Amino acid sequence: MDKPTVWIKPGIVSIFGTSFDAASHSHQAIQLVWPSLESLCTVNGNEIAQPIIINSKIPHQLKMTQGWILLIEPKSDLGESLIHMLNKQDYMPFNFPFISRCDPEDVPNSLNTVLAPLFSYLNLPIPFLFKNNSTVIDKRIKQIIRQLDKCLEGDCIKPKTWRAAKVASQLCLSESRFLHLFSQELGVSWRPYLLWRRMMCAVQAILNNTSATHAAHSAGFSDSAHLSRTFKNTFGMTIRQALTLFKR
Known part of the structure; x- marks a missing residue:
């Protein structure tokens, strides 16, 4: 293979x-x-x-x-x-x-x-x-980044777990304060950053021989077509094209 x-x-x-x-x-x-x-x-x-x-x-x-x-x-x-x-x-x-x-x-x-x-x-x-540590300073945002990192090590956590209101509550912050703090620390808003992480989780799952459909669902996309559209908007090619290029 x-x-x-x-x-x-x-x-x-x-x-x-x-x-x-x-x-x-x-x-x-x-x-x-x-x-x-x-x-x-x-x-x-x-x-x-x-x-x-x-x-x-x-x-x-x-x-x-x-x-x-x-x-x-x-x-x-x-x-x-x-x-x-x-x-x-x-x-x-x-x-x-x-x-x-x-x-x-x-x-x-x-x-x-x-x-x-x-x-x-x-x-x-x-x-x-091999170890590209986050340079985020705020301890609360660092906690969220560490939790997202764990998704790359095992099963991706579906995005319903990552809704801004729930994450903010977990950090004892209001939703608006969390969203402002996250953008301030990362230089990107919460939703597009989470979308980026979800794509990485889906790609990792596919590389681990998971079907595109299952990988898409596990990362919170409605189906593989939704994942591919999002991937193409971000990288200028479909995920199917990308995975073909990454094979030797």
Whole structure:
């Protein structure tokens, strides 16, 4: 059986794929693109044919024959390092040769071997690749982030458990205060952030050989079509297209 070459951990998604062709899209993650072959990324109308770091919420379109994509949450150790590097720029191209692809049979060691030179070039600590801690300060919001992280380790908690009013009550906050505090801490509103996490949980379930329908329901989507539409709006391709690209 083919093995997926995408690894989802709290605060970071690491992907090796081929034949990327994503329509214009934007998302909350900072994106690092490291192509091994021809690549063309369009940002702000500029066509860039080299490795690139794209800031959070910046619309972009990507065509890449083969290579790596890292999606990093801004409010994380690695995210804040990249934000500092970007220095308020929408994107930052850079030159760095491609080394080799990752071996899914030995993910941690292979990721370290393949991505360490890139991280070293960018002055990024390689441990952040495996443990990219949240940098949220407020203890109440950190508690929610830790609970959401647990969804990636096992069964996703359906979104009815995550309604703003119920979460606020759990934290002894009013709903309006919770929503304001969350946006202040994360730089993104509660609902789109939760939607992002639900998509990651659904993708993780599919990678674990769960059917798309069951994965969608477990993550709170009405059906697999709802999941795919949401995924396409976020990443510029359907989840079926994406999973095809992530197979070796």
